[in-house]
Amino acid sequence: xxxxxxxxxxxxxxxxxxxxxxxxxxxxxxxxxxxxxxxxxxxxxxxxxxxxxxxxxxxxxxxxxxxxxxxxxxxxxxxxxxxxxxxxxxxxxxxxxxxxxxxxxxxxxxxxxxxxxxxxxxxxxxxxxxxxxxxxxxxxxxxxxxxxxxxxxxxxxxxxxxxxxxxxxxxxxxxxxxxxxxxxxxxxxxxxxxxxxxxxxxxxxxxxxxxxxxxxxxxxxxxxxxxxxxxxxxxxxxxxxxxxxxxxxxxxxxxxxxxxxxxxxxxxxxxxxxxxxxxxxxxxxxxxxxxxxxxxxxxxxxxxxxx
Amino acid sequence: xxxxxxxxxxxxxxxxxxxxxxxxxxxxxxxxxxxxxxxxxxxxxxxxxxxxxxxxxxxxxxxxxxxxxxxxxxxxxxxxxxxxxxxxxxxxxxxxxxxxxxxxxxxxxxxxxxxxxxxxxxxxxxxxxxxxxxxxxxxxxxxxxxxxxxxxxxxxxxxxxxxxxxxxxxxxxxxxxxxxxxxxxxxxxxxxxxxxxxxxxxxxxxxxxxxxxxxxxxxxxxxxxxxxxxxxxxxxxxxxxxxxxxxxxxxxxxxxxxxxxxxxxxxxxxxxxxxxxxxxxxxxxxxxxxxxxxxxxxxxxxxxxxxxxxxxxxxxxxxxxxxxxxxxxxxxxxxxxxxxxxxxxxxxxxxxxxxxxxxxxxxxxxxxxxxxxxxxxxxxxxxxxxxxxxxxxxxxxxxxxxxxxxxxxxxxxxxxxxxxxxxxxxxxxx
Numbered sequence: 001x002x003x004x005x006x007x008x009x010x011x012x013x014x015x016x017x018x019x020x021x022x023x024x025x026x027x028x029x030x031x032x033x034x035x036x037x038x039x040x041x042x043x044x045x046x047x048x049x050x051x052x053x054x055x056x057x058x059x060x061x062x063x064x065x066x067x068x069x070x071x072x073x074x075x076x077x078x079x080x081x082x083x084x085x086x087x088x089x090x091x092x093x094x095x096x097x098x099x100x101x102x103x104x105x106x107x108x109x110x111x112x113x114x115x116x117x118x119x120x121x122x123x124x125x126x127x128x129x130x131x132x133x134x135x136x137x138x139x140x141x142x143x144x145x146x147x148x149x150x151x152x153x154x155x156x157x158x159x160x161x162x163x164x165x166x167x168x169x170x171x172x173x174x175x176x177x178x179x180x181x182x183x184x185x186x187x188x189x190x191x192x193x194x195x196x197x198x199x200x201x202x203x204x205x206x207x208x209x210x211x212x213x214x215x216x217x218x219x220x221x222x223x224x225x226x227x228x229x230x231x232x233x234x235x236x237x238x239x240x241x242x243x244x245x246x247x248x249x250x251x252x253x254x255x256x257x258x259x260x261x262x263x264x265x266x267x268x269x270x271x272x273x274x275x276x277x278x279x280x281x282x283x284x285x286x287x288x289x290x291x292x293x294x295x296x297x298x299x300x301x302x303x304x305x306x307x
Numbered sequence: 308x309x310x311x312x313x314x315x316x317x318x319x320x321x322x323x324x325x326x327x328x329x330x331x332x333x334x335x336x337x338x339x340x341x342x343x344x345x346x347x348x349x350x351x352x353x354x355x356x357x358x359x360x361x362x363x364x365x366x367x368x369x370x371x372x373x374x375x376x377x378x379x380x381x382x383x384x385x386x387x388x389x390x391x392x393x394x395x396x397x398x399x400x401x402x403x404x405x406x407x408x409x410x411x412x413x414x415x416x417x418x419x420x421x422x423x424x425x426x427x428x429x430x431x432x433x434x435x436x437x438x439x440x441x442x443x444x445x446x447x448x449x450x451x452x453x454x455x456x457x458x459x460x461x462x463x464x465x466x467x468x469x470x471x472x473x474x475x476x477x478x479x480x481x482x483x484x485x486x487x488x489x490x491x492x493x494x495x496x497x498x499x500x501x502x503x504x505x506x507x508x509x510x511x512x513x514x515x516x517x518x519x520x521x522x523x524x525x526x527x528x529x530x531x532x533x534x535x536x537x538x539x540x541x542x543x544x545x546x547x548x549x550x551x552x553x554x555x556x557x558x559x560x561x562x563x564x565x566x567x568x569x570x571x572x573x574x575x576x577x578x579x580x581x582x583x584x585x586x587x588x589x590x591x592x593x594x595x596x597x598x599x600x601x602x603x604x605x606x607x608x609x610x611x612x613x614x615x616x617x618x619x620x621x622x623x624x625x626x627x628x629x630x631x632x633x634x635x636x637x638x639x640x641x642x643x644x645x646x647x648x649x650x651x652x653x654x655x656x657x658x659x660x661x662x663x664x665x666x667x668x669x670x671x672x673x674x675x676x677x678x679x680x681x682x683x684x685x686x687x688x689x690x691x692x693x694x695x696x697x698x699x700x701x702x703x704x705x706x707x708x709x710x711x712x713x714x715x716x717x718x719x720x721x722x723x724x725x726x727x728x729x730x731x732x733x734x735x736x737x
Contacts, residue, residue, distance in 0.1 A: 166543040201465065203631045204541075206534045209350045209477075210565065211390060212343035214558035218394075218539060221550055225543045286646050288466050 001179050002029040006106035008036045008097050011062055012050035014112050014144045021142060021271075021301055022110040023070055024157055026079035028183040033070070033079055034104055035063045038086040038096035059085050094127050098134045110140040113295070129280040129295060132304050136278065138176070141295055141302045160188045161269040163260045163290070164233070166226050170275025171233075173305040177273040178237045178245060180303075187246040189267055190233055192226045193259040194219055194251060201288055219253075227251050257293045264300055272300050275307045347561065348568035349480045353625040354434020354595075355427075355525035355679070357618060358672035360573050361598045363518045364580025366590050367511055369497070369504040372577060374519045376505055378526035379570035381716045383563050385527055385687055388694050388705070388713065389535040390558045394551055395703040396693075397544050400536040400686065401639020403693050416685055417640035420533065423682035424636055425654050426675040427530045428629030431622045432458070432658035433668045433675075437595050438619025442612060451662045455655055458626040462651055465627065476624040483602070483617035487575035490605045496582040505574075513730035517677060520727050523720065524679030526573070529686040530632035536690075537635050548702045555703055576601070594669040629654060681724050687717045 007022050009015045026033045037059045053059045063083040070081060084104065090096035097109070111128040132139040162177040164170060174190075181188035195201070197216050200208045207215045230249035237247050252259040264272055276291035284292035295302055363371040393399060398406075401420070405413050432454055439450035510516050538558075545551065579601040584590065599614035606613050630651050638644050661671050691713045697704045705713065 167541045168543075203534065203537050203635055205465065206628060206631050207538045210347050210531070211535070211538065211558055211561040212347055213561045214390065214394075214538065214554055217554050217557045218542065218545075221545045221554065222542050225545050229543055283646070285463075285466060286648050 001176070001183075002026075002031045002107045004032045004034060004104065004106040004108075006034045006036055006097075006100075006104060006109045008038070008093075008109070008111055009063065009066065010037065010093075011053035011058075014050060016066070017112040017144055018110045018140075018142045019066070019070065020155075021140065021157070023074050023079075024184070025108070025110075025140075025180075027074065028180075030078045031080075031107075033081045034084055034106060035066055035081065036084045036086075036097070036100065036104075037063060038090050038093055038100075040093055041091055056085060094130045094134065097131050101135050101137060106137065108138050108140060109135065110142065112142045112144055126295070129292070129304075132276070132306065133278045133280050136306050138306065139304050141304060143299045143301070155270070157184045157270040158186050159267055159269045160184075160186050160271050160273055161191060161260070161264050161267060162188060162273045163191045163193065163256075163294075164230070164275075165290075166192055166194065166222060166229075168229075170305075170307050172307050173273055173275035174233060174237070176303070176305050178241060178247075180271075180273065181245045181247070182241050186270070187248065188237075189248045189250055189263070189269070190230045191250045191252060191260065191263050192230060193256040194223045194226060194253050195256065196253050199255045223251050223253065256290055257297055260290075260294060261298055264298070269300060271303060272298060273303045273305065276304045278306050344561065344564035345481065345568055346477050347565035348572065349477050349484055350624065351526075351565060351569040352480065352484060352572050352621065353431060353525070353628075354437075354618060354622045354672060355430040355521075355676040356573050357434065357576070357598065357621065358430075358595060358669050359518060359521040359525045359676050360576035361580045361595065361601070362669060362673055363515075363522060364577040364582075364601075365584035366518070367515050368581040368585040369500045369578065370509050370511055371515060371519055371522060372501060372504040372574060373506060373508050374522045375526070375570060375574050375577060377508075377719075378523045379566050379573070381523075381719075382527045383566050384709070384712055384716060385532060385690065386535050386562045386566070387555075387559050388690055388709070389532045390538050390562070391555050391703050392690065392694050392700070393536040393538040393540065394554050394558065395700045397539045397542065398536075399540055399635055399639050400533050400690055400693070401636050403639075403699075404689050405640050405642065407693075408689075413640055416689075417636065419682060419685050420529070420636045420640070421633065423529045423679060423686075424629050424633035425657055426678040426682070427528075427632060428626075428654040429658045429661070430525075430672050430675045431625040431629060432655060433622070433661070433672050434595075435619050435622025435626065436658070436662065437668050438615050438617075438622055441596065441599075441615035442619060447662050447668065451659055454622070455659070457623060458655075459648070459651065461623060461626060462630065462647065476620040479620040480617050480624065482613060483621075484572040486602055486605050486613070487572055487579055490579050490602065491575050494579055494582050494604050496578045497586070501578055513727070516723070516727045516730050518673065520680045520723055521673045521676035522573075523723065524676040524681075524683065526570075527680075527683055527720075529679055529682040530629060530636075532686040532690060533635050533639070534628070534632050537639075540635075552702060594667070595672070596669075677727070680720065683720050684717055684724070687713070687720065691717060 002025055005022050005026055007018050022033060025031065037053060039056055039059060053062055063085065067081045067083060086096055086100065109131060111131070113126040113128050128139050128141045160177055160181050162173060164174070177188055180186065196219065197208045197212060227249065230251070234247045234249055237245060250263060252263055260272065272294065274291050274294060277289065279287050279289045280292055291304055295304070389400060392403070396403070404416055435454040436447060436450040439445065439453050440447050510519065580598070583601045595618065599611040602610035602614055630647060633650050633654060634644065634647060691710070693699055695705045695710050
């Protein structure tokens with residue numbers, strides 16, 4: 001499933017935070033890790049106070065150093081590491097990465113979200129999300145550490161959380177998440193969040209206001225039905241995979257993003273896997289995209305699977 | 308107590324009532340639901356109701372009280388039927404039309420219902436604009452700009468789940484609703500006239516017919532028919548017929564109690580307008596700008612700003628209803644969606660044009676409700692067709708009596724609309 005994993009690096013420590021999890025995945029799938037850098041035209045020496053590569057020579061030294069570092073610290077030699085530097089200078093780094101997707105054919109891009117902050121990030125989406133939108137392949141978004149940066153190779157991925165919606169619009173993420181759980185020997189929790197009367201949005205906020213009693217009951221009925229539906233998913237997963245995967249199911253009530261975060265915290269989840277329609281920025285805002293809100297809110301690694 | 312624990316408690320109480328397990332008296336049994344039902348009822352009272360009630364009372368006294376009663380009874384039937392369609396099938400009314408009617412007819416229905424959604428939005432927008440105008444003393448044009456900005460902010464905040472804003476808004480509108488009801492006690496209307504005109508249908512010329520049609524549109528609300536049918540939309544399907552029937556019974560409680568309270572509030576508004584304006588011969592002053600006078604017996608000098616605030620919040624709180632109805636209508640009929648912010652902009656245009664042209668806001672509001680009434684048969688007739696289909700509805704199919712009542716309601720609305728057209732054009736053709 002993950003034959004090739006692409007990791008764009010710009011020389012900053014923030015970007016390097018994508019490496020530990022990429023290495024774990026590469027070990028699990030015997031993947032080829034591609035350390036990528038695109039030389040930006042008129043690249044500054046620093047961006048957001050961090051080093052930024054400016055020339056091909058600098059990039060070569062840097063990526064070779066990264067490669068050596070990874071080979072030294074990785075737990076096994078099951079995977080391969082390649083280095084790729086885009087020859088000519090590019091203005092739009094996001095576009096540059098996208099253009100390489102058809103050439104390098106990665107199955108996954110792992111990136112640390114850094115750069116845009118605050119309102120710009122909300123309105124435009126971070127670079128990884130822009131790449132997700134344009135590239136249409138899964139992106140694993142790693143959030144920058146608030147504390148002193150460390151490459152934590154010792155923390156294996158043992159718990160995956162997969163939020164699913166009640167209308168089954170994002171169920172294709174189930175296959176990916178199950179596959180990951182098997183390869184990583186991780187526990188997988190399937191979670192669906194059913195809103196309460198006060199947290200319903202969009203057209204359902206009307207029914208919350210005008211028909212409070214029947215809305216409450218319909219949400220309770222939905223919770224019960226979803227519990228059964230998730231059990232069916234669990235049974236399907238058990239039938240599909242020869243090596244047993246530990247799968248749990250959970251129905252939570254409340255605001256969807258907050259409940260996903262709360263569940264992830266209580267389970268001590270290492271990775272959240274979520275299906276997405278690749279909406280970012282203002283489009284995602286007006287459509288109330290859960291994946292986008294989660295990408296802005298969570299501090300956990302987030303694997304975004306295009307549906 | 309957590310939100311869902313509260314929900315379970317309320318449901319258990321409802322369950323006891325439905326199964327006849329409760330030992331309490333009728334009103335005591337209803338008490339747990341009065342809170343949510345009151346909030347729902349306030350949501351049913353929007354600027355369209357304000358305008359039609361105030362103008363009807365001022366111009367015709369108590370004559371059109373029977374219309375309020377009849378409209379609310381009709382609305383109870385139609386709205387419960389609409390939600391029943393959603394409960395039984397998991398699809399909304401517009402989707403059923405698209406799946407079952409010829410394409411050309413679906414296209415016409417869609418266009419008509421888009422006009423209805425715009426008319427709904429017009430009423431809410433104008434109401435809020437007049438509210439700003441009264442409260443801040445600013446020109447109506449500037450009030451319109453402020454309304455546009457505020458509705459956008461509310462639409463955006465709803466994305467963040469700012470439902471507490473809704474509670475604040477509802478609270479303000481509740482003040483006026485309670486005030487009108489209290490005023491019935493202290494305002495001393497002519498109760499003999501009130502009872503007579505509540506029961507005996509009567510018109511007094513073509514303008515009273517138009518106002519009656521406006522009250523009908525403001526109460527039965529074609530856009531709400533489409534929205535109510537979307538109750539189970541995007542939800543996982545529940546097929547247990549016993550559970551669905553229970554859900555339907557809960558929904559009847561919701562609609563009947565909320566609309567019952569709403570009818571009392573609407574009736575009280577008309578009665579106070581009649582007692583304040585019509586009884587003193589002030590038949591031409593029943594506009595929103597002067598409507599605060601109806602609250603002076605209770606609120607004194609505070610009447611003007613309380614009324615203005617309530618009108619403003621009523622308009623703002625309902626602002627999203629037209630937008631949401633439009634989204635459901637477009638998605639259902641055409642299987643297509645536009646961004647909600649774009650819809651908001653489009654539906655604001657007629658309101659802004661009307662204000663720029665200097666059209667009287669109260670008259671425009673009343674006219675928008677008349678438009679809603681003309682849209683009603685195009686919602687009610689398909690609704691009746693689908694809810695009478697046993698294959699579609701299962702054990703929630705209309706009973707014979709419900710079907711007959713539904714046909715009667717549709718018939719009355721069609722006849723009333725045609726009668727209005729005839730009366731309006733009679734001087735031209737006559």
